[in-house]
Amino acid sequence: MTPPKKRQPPDVPFLILWTTLIVAGFVATEHYFAFRWYLVLFAAINVATFVLYGLDKLLAVTQSRRIPERTLQFVAFVGGSPGALLAMKAFRHKTSKVSFQFVLAILVLVQVLIIIAILWKEGLIQR
Secondary structure, X not given: OOOOOOOOOOHHHHHHHHHHHHHHHHHHHHOOOOOOHHHHHHHHHHHHHHHHHHHHHHHHHOOOOOOOXXXXXXXXXXXXXXXXXHHHHHHOOOOOOHHHHHHHHHHHXXXXXXXXXXXXXXXXXXX
């Protein structure tokens, strides 16, 4: 009897697509704009996140295999929350799922607190 094949988790192909979009966007634009590298990377992450949310909406409409919510939340957590929020509004996607919105709101809150802490530590904001 042959052992069952190990299946790739369904989010792996989508994470590979997301990472590819980030790298391609970063490489394609880094040399053409006079922005710091981390701003270009932030923009690339958010464009890729926007595309991933749009793809999930398309998959939902066509009743195809969907992108797991944990993947969508992960890409929002690693810096893509602005792109996720814009995509949710633009595509009217995940707007009625309260549990998803709650998790995304917590992620945004954590990111804002991290940014404030970094700016505070660097002396860029004061009391």
